[in-house]
Amino acid sequence: MTTKTIPQYLEEERQKRGDAEQRIKEEAARIQPLHHGHHRTAKGLKLESPSRIKAVAKPKKAAVAARKKVIVAGKKAIRARKKVSS
Numbered sequence: 001m002t003t004k005t006i007p008q009y010l011e012e013e014r015q016k017r018g019d020a021e022q023r024i025k026e027e028a029a030r031i032q033p034l035h036h037g038h039h040r041t042a043k044g045l046k047l048e049s050p051s052r053i054k055a056v057a058k059p060k061k062a063a064v065a066a067r068k069k070v071i072v073a074g075k076k077a078i079r080a081r082k083k084v085s086s
Helices: 006-034 050-085
Strands: none
């Protein structure tokens, strides 16, 4: 290890800090273009035709209604059995 004067040491530390800062800036400039797609961007508006919405909505309503009918019918049957057995 060599002996340095305080001004020499301080100058060397400034030089190291400057070099490190320059390397960091260069690395950031290199990496920044690589990070595409990691942020949300505004999506374009999708135009939907009204006929599609109606065609999709009707089967869902019918399916839900059919399921509810089955559930209600099952509950009524259970209630009827309970009344008969009581």
